[in-house]
Amino acid sequence: MTTKSNKGLILIFITVFTLPVILAKLALDNNWFTQAATNKGELLQPSLDMSNLVSEQDPKKWKLLYILPSQCDVSCENAIYSLTQLHSALGKEQDRAESVVIALADSDVKAINAMANNKHIRVLNSNQQSVNQVFKQVTTNGIFIADTLNNIILRYPTQTDPQEAVLHSRDILSDMRKVLKLSRIG
Incomplete structure (x- = not known):
């Protein structure tokens, strides 16, 4: 060569x-x-620390979180219904997660009373100042996933159309199952 x-x-x-x-x-x-991207919700970066909203005695569980507005409209009703259904849909993983609705002083009283009989939702009373500290630059209109260390990591917008709410609930359930599968805590 x-x-x-x-x-x-x-x-x-x-x-x-x-x-x-x-x-x-x-x-x-x-x-x-x-x-x-494997998550279907909006990833909050940095995550939001909600430690000032919960007590230290609260169980270390994953949380599906919703902040109850002053008037519970159709999107609010869909969100509350989704929280109930999501908790049931978790099946054997139900004991590792809980649905939490944060009620403020001006939150809709009828909605709070309606949730009083719901065993799948825990109503947590808080004040506007504490909520504002957590959600400084993030809208509170949505369903959130918080980890066992009280870090809010994902946000899902609320839906006014019931069929859209069901489809978004599937996305939340998918992400919730992933985090529960990957997490050994809670």
């Missing part, structure tokens, strides 16, 4: 191995593809 053909062969060899690396680097830098 001649020196020219050896140089050409070496050049082809180097190109075959370096071209994919260069293309991969360009694809990552320029966001040429959507990066994988």
